[in-house]
Amino acid sequence: MRRDMVVALGEVVAAVVALILAVLSWSRGVVTTSFAAVGEMPAFEATRFVAPWLVLAAFLVAVAGLCGIDAATRAVRSAAET
Numbered sequence: 103m104r105r106d107m108v109v110a111l112g113e114v115v116a117a118v119v120a121l122i123l124a125v126l127s128w129s130r131g132v133v134t135t136s137f138a139a140v141g142e143m144p145a146f147e148a149t150r151f152v153a154p155w156l157v158l159a160a161f162l163v164a165v166a167g168l169c170g171i172d173a174a175t176r177a178v179r180s181a182a183e184t
Contacts, residue, residue, distance in 0.1 A: 106180040113173035117166040124162035131155030 131152045139145040 106176045110173040110176040110180070113169040113176070117169035117173065120162045120166035120169065124159045124166065127155050127159040127162060131159060 131154075133150045133152060135148050135150065137146055137148065
């Protein structure tokens with residue numbers, strides 16, 4: 103029983119870390135570049151998406167979700183056994 107709660111707590115921590123890393127990865131995956139006006143061309147901003155960073159972010163969100171689900175399952179089972 104006690105071991106399940108420790109593992110569940112570890113999984114919650116892992117889920118939070120995965121979500122933080124997902125946010126950081128997503129912010130690295132969206133790159134905005136500003137271009138100054140040149141002659142008759144107006145100034146504009148271009149947004150570029152870097153696929154590997156976005157895929158990593160999506161993967162980390164999935165891992166966080168699975169860790170959260172497993173942690174909830176372990177906590178409920180541990181509480182039911184006592």
